[in-house]
Amino acid sequence: MQAEDDCSGRNSGERDNSLVSGGERATCGQSQNGEAPFRPPLSWKEPDFWDEEKLLSEMERIFDICHGCRRCLNLCDAFPTLFELVDGSGTMEMDGVAKRDYWKVVDTCYLCDRCYAIRCPFVPPHEWAVDFPQLMLRARAVRHRSRGVSFRERLLASPDGIGRLAAIPGVARIISAVVGRAAAHGRLHLPRESALPPFHRDTLRKRCRRLISPSAGIPEVDGGVVLFATCYGNFNAPDLGGDLIAVFEHNGIPVVLTETERCCGRLRLELGDLDAVARAKAVDIPVLAGWAERGWHIVAPLPSCVQMFRQWLPLMFPDDPQVQKVRNAIAEPFEYLVRQFEADKLRVDFKHPLGVVLLHLSCFSSERDVSSETRDILSLVPGTHVETMAGCIGAGGGCGSGSGRCDMPLAAGEHLLGRIRQVMPDHYGSGCPRAGRQIEMGLANGSRAEHPLTLLRLAYGI
Ligand code: SF4
Ligand code: SF4
Incomplete structure (x- = not known):
């Protein structure tokens, strides 16, 4: 299945498809007494x-x-x-x-x-x-x-609701103006209003209509990928999804989008609104589990959303077999690509060196060490040196979206910004696009953060 130009363009049954090494690993915490870690589920029904x-x-x-x-x-x-x-x-x-x-x-x-x-x-x-x-x-x-929570918290924790409104002709500008004005007058108490991402009318799912596949009659495949676009990837960063599709299809990996997709509920989780999380789960999980059962892998570009399916929903719904299926099938893009590389299926005929790349490691990826997998794949590109940096820059979940109650100063990432100023890399960015944007805003020098998928596409010359 091929992506349309507007899709990947920059301008505009029980199958063993588990991506979780260690099978039933419910946690990777380090137990001091040497026993295997065991994480009890969230007892929210008690x-x-x-x-x-x-x-x-x-x-x-x-x-x-x-x-x-x-x-x-x-x-x-x-x-x-x-x-x-x-x-x-x-x-x-x-x-x-x-x-x-x-x-x-x-x-x-x-x-x-x-x-x-x-x-x-x-x-x-x-x-x-x-x-x-x-x-x-x-x-x-x-x-x-x-x-309860304030109107502002509820509003900003509903990115799909805002995104759907913004998709109505003429409304995107009104939303930006209203949010911007309220922020300017301090009524929304946004922690870093300038870092709030723009909402696009031309969403990823609109650009990629031809990739949307009905849930009925899902074909069995070996290595196909269902892209869970995420609210951020759909409304705020559609180009990123386009890069993902271009890179995956360049490597012969079929990519589809599901008929329906709702916000995974990550920001509602951070508000403590577990009932809203359960409502989101009731929409997404049956659809995604259906694809997983037919051997499809699920890939999502936002590490915090992947963590939602991999970590928090299984803890909230430990007895739901569909939740477990999705948990086992979902991955971040570079996790999937590294497995392609290990299976000798990743193209390495790169056309353009990337030079020096400074890569921020997403906090949400650390459990699975996805960040080093990202570094390893980018390092395959000849003429490329990747330096990684860890550290909280206050871009996580509700902090980054403005929906959370935290108000961490950007100064938390000053060491990272200082390193970028010192190294002056050819490219910088983060596996978490929200963090990348945060870094970009912190540097405030007109440079742009680039997601590792964007860099990989650049290296392929596609
Ligand atoms: S959560 Fe951190 S600070 Fe607290 S006991 Fe564990 S290692 Fe120590
Ligand atoms: S933000 Fe800090 S306290 Fe909270 S889960 Fe992450 S490391 Fe732990």
């Missing part, structure tokens, strides 16, 4: 989950363990916030921290899962059973149910 007193008591217990440990100090803003609260308290222990201040920690966590996935030695089955991200999600859910 009454105790919603009990605020019990929640605060669990927060105190886990915060106290973290205060004694402090390994995650440099991962994000949540841990420095916690440790400053403890160190600034009268007792310099958790008992000196007011419970109302616990929410300051909650507001600076954007559920990237890195502390659990790569750092914490006290995850279950360790007797301390530390699962910091699940605790933060529980806190957000309890707060959402008891106090």
